[in-house]
Amino acid sequence: MDTLVALLIAAIVGAFFVRGYLKTLKEQEEKSRASAAKGALFSEGPKSQHPHIDTAWCLGCGGCASVCPEGDVLAMIAGKAAIVNGHKCIGHGLCADACPVGAITMVMASPSMAADMPRLTPEYETSVENLFIVGELGGLALIKNAVNQGRDCIDTIVSRLSVNGTAQAAPDVFDVLIVGAGPAGISASLRAIENKLNYITLERDEIGGTVAKYPRQKLVMTSPVEFPMYGKFKKTELSKEALLAFWDAVLNRADFNVRTDEKVENVQKSADGVFTVMTANNQYRARAVVLALGRTGTPRKLGVKGEELGKVMYRLLEADHYINKHILVVGGGDSAVEAAMGLAHQVGNKVTLSYRQAAFGRIKERNSQRIADSIRKGKVNVLFNSSPVEFTETSVLIDVSGTRQEIPNDFVWIFAGGSPPNDFLKKVGVAFGMHDMALDASNEAKQAADSKKQLAQAGASVSG
Numbered sequence: 032m033d034t035l036v037a038l039l040i041a042a043i044v045g046a047f048f049v050r051g052y053l054k055t056l057k058e059q060e061e062k063s064r065a066s067a068a069k070g071a072l073f074s075e076g077p078k079s080q081h082p083h084i085d086t087a088w089c090l091g092c093g094g095c096a097s098v099c100p101e102g103d104v105l106a107m108i109a110g111k112a113a114i115v116n117g118h119k120c121i122g123h124g125l126c127a128d129a130c131p132v133g134a135i136t137m138v139m140a141s142p143s144m145a146a147d148m149p150r151l152t153p154e155y156e157t158s159v160e161n162l163f164i165v166g167e168l169g170g171l172a173l174i175k176n177a178v179n180q181g182r183d184c185i186d187t188i189v190s191r192l193s194v195n196g197t198a199q200a201a202p203d204v205f206d207v208l209i210v211g212a213g214p215a216g217i218s219a220s221l222r223a224i225e226n227k228l229n230y231i232t233l234e235r236d237e238i239g240g241t242v243a244k245y246p247r248q249k250l251v252m253t254s255p256v257e258f259p260m261y262g263k264f265k266k267t268e269l270s271k272e273a274l275l276a277f278w279d280a281v282l283n284r285a286d287f288n289v290r291t292d293e294k295v296e297n298v299q300k301s302a303d304g305v306f307t308v309m310t311a312n313n314q315y316r317a318r319a320v321v322l323a324l325g326r327t328g329t330p331r332k333l334g335v336k337g338e339e340l341g342k343v344m345y346r347l348l349e350a351d352h353y354i355n356k357h358i359l360v361v362g363g364g365d366s367a368v369e370a371a372m373g374l375a376h377q378v379g380n381k382v383t384l385s386y387r388q389a390a391f392g393r394i395k396e397r398n399s400q401r402i403a404d405s406i407r408k409g410k411v412n413v414l415f416n417s418s419p420v421e422f423t424e425t426s427v428l429i430d431v432s433g434t435r436q437e438i439p440n441d442f443v444w445i446f447a448g449g450s451p452p453n454d455f456l457k458k459v460g461v462a463f464g465m466h467d468m469a470l471d472a473s474n475e476a477k478q479a480a481d482s483k484k485q486l487a488q489a490g491a492s493v494s495g
Contacts, residue, residue, distance in 0.1 A: 081120040081138065082127060086111045088134035095126035095135055101395055118393060150462045154187045155180055158462035159300060161191070161319040166215030167241065167326040168451070174214045174242070174274075175256040181218030181323060182259050188319045189226045201305075204316045205229050208308050210295050211323035213240020217278055219321050221259035224285050231315060232287070233308070235294035239278065241325050244346055245271040260285050298459040324452055331447040333361070337422030343443045347373070355379030357439040359427050361419060362446030363391055368398045370444055375410040382410070383438060385417045385429055419443075 082095070082105070091110040099105055105126060106115045112135070114120070127135040148169070155163045163184045166177035188207050209219050212234035223230040237243045258264045261281050269277075282289075297309045298320055308315045330345035332338055350373035360371040363386035375382040384402075391399060405411040417431040427440040453463070 081117060082114065082124075082135045083138045084112050084114070085134045085136075088132050089130075090132055090134070092131065094129040094131065098125045098129045100125070103396055119395065148463065149456055150464055155184050156187075157456075157460075159460045161188075161304065162298070162300070162306070162459070162461070163187075163319070163321045164323075164456075164461070165219065165321060166211070166213060166323045168322060168324050177213065177215035177323070178218040178256045178258060181215035181220075181321070182222045182257070184321055185219050185222035185226065185228070188321075189228065192228075192318070201316070204305055204318060205231050206317070207319045207321060208233065208306070208315055208317035209321045209323060210308070211240060211325060212238045212289055212291075213242060213323060213325055216240065216321070216323035217282065218259055219323060220287060220289070221261075221281065221285055224287075225259055230288065231317075232289040233293040233295060233310065233315070234289060234291045237291065238282070238289065239275050240323075242271055242274060244348070300460075322456075326449070326451045329450050330445070331450055333419065333445060333447060335419050335422060338445075340422055340424065342424070342441065343422055343445065345445050347444055350374050351377055353377055353380060353442060356381075356441040358382045359419070359429075359438070359440050359443045360384045360446065361443065362386065363388055363393065364446060364448070365394050365398055367444075367446035368394050368402050370446065371411050372401060372405050374444075375405060381439075382412065384411055384413045385419060386413065386415055387418050389415050 084095075084105075089111045091107060091112070093107050093112070095112050096103075096105040096107060101119045104114065104116050104120045105112055107113070108115075112126075124137050127137050149164050150158055151164060151169055155165050155169060157164055165180035165184050169180065185207065192206060206228040207219075207223055207230045209216050209223070209230065209232040212220070212232055216232055216234070217238075220230065220232045234240075255263060255265045258281070264277075293310045293313065295308055295310055299307045299309070301307065304318065306317050306320045308317060308320060332345075337343070347370045350370070353374060354377050356379070358374050358380055360367050360374070360382065362368075362384075367384065367386070368391070371382050371384040374380050391402065394402070402411065402413070406413055414429060414431050414436075417429050419427055420430050420435060421428040422440070422443055425439065425441075426437050427443065428435055428437050457463070
């Protein structure tokens with residue numbers, strides 16, 4: 032009898048825990064499906080490197096979704112991992128590392144999604160031999176990826192130089208010229224120093240690239256990386272200022288050969304394979320060129336009346352310089368949301384965030400939670416389905432769902448993205464879009480068949 036009672040109690044306790052577990056699974060499934068529905072509205076799919084999930088091998092452990100630092104890129108649906116917000120993926124690869132059975136591999140986006148991206152080989156070489164693209168311009172925004180690409184690209188160049196030798200190079204020809212001193216350019220420069228290459232780095236603005244333009248105290252870096260002339264950099268999160276200070280210390284120790292205020296306007300390759308790189312003031316010659324330009328390019332303007340006013344800006348560095356002001360932030364991405372929250376935390380500011388869509392769909396999960404909290408506490412007034420119509424010295428006219436509102440205003444920040452330097456890349460001969468090897472093979476076969484047919488016809492006419 033006692034045994035029966037014990038078994039009954041055990042069964043009740045077991046059923047209680049099983050019920051709780053099943054309830055948790057059901058809640059997770061509902062959240063995942065909600066995320067997938069949201070992704071279907073806002074996501075056009077992965078833009079560059081992203082995970083490919085082999086569902087035949089997936090165990091449904093959820094480890095991949097839990098390690099992703101970008102939020103709900105992955106979710107568990109019907110017991111399997113699935114991509115639900117592909118546009119948020121920036122190629123960390125942590126999900127692939129976390130998968131215990133190797134069901135995830137990192138792949139590039141489909142040709143249709145990469146149509147506006149430069150065509151690159153696995154060595155980051157463009158369609159122009161010895162002209163390379165690394166970092167964000169190649170499709171990967173993560174600092175770790177930029178550092179790795181800059182380092183590996185120089186390794187490729189060193190390998191080619193060792194095979195081809197340097198005897199034929201003229202004294203005024205650099206082994207490699209690096210354009211841009213952001214994460215990828217700095218990494219490439221340090222690797223060039225390590226390998227004792229004759230190199231030079233050109234930067235149009237300030238050392239640090241896009242990172243230098245981040246707002247003060249913005250957190251950057253997400254995973255450890257092997258940094259040239261330093262070794263394993265293990266910090267997973269640090270401020271913009273700390274990262275710039277680290278780079279400065281390493282570069283000073285390495286005797287960094289950089290020229291700032293040098294905007295590259297053209298790159299031409301001569302018959303002997305040597306590049307001539309032209310800036311507004313100088314010309315440089317090099318056997319290889321590495322473009323580490325970044326992708327943001329020139330800030331995109333709205334074309335709104337009054338946008339030329341001095342109070343309208345496109346970059347926020349010091350949020351604490353603005354207090355007791357009426358501020359409008361335009362945009363719905365991470366930069367806009369972070370700027371609005373940073374300005375809202377300053378004394379006396381009244382911050383309005385204008386976004387043309389009905390909801391945020393392209394921001395990181397942590398920013399989604401923070402902006403929701405700011406809205407709830409009345410820190411930020413968000414106007415969805417809205418767009419500015421006119422800026423004046425003292426106010427802003429905004430269209431909100433078809434109704435125009437005028438609000439007091441002292442400053443405006445616009446975060447509408449930037450125009451990538453695609454025109455420049457096309458001018459220097461870089462091809463765009465994914466390389467379709469199957470199509471190329473088909474075209475080659477067709478050309479070979481046509482040539483064979485023409486030869487046969489020519490032979491027949493001669494014999495006739």
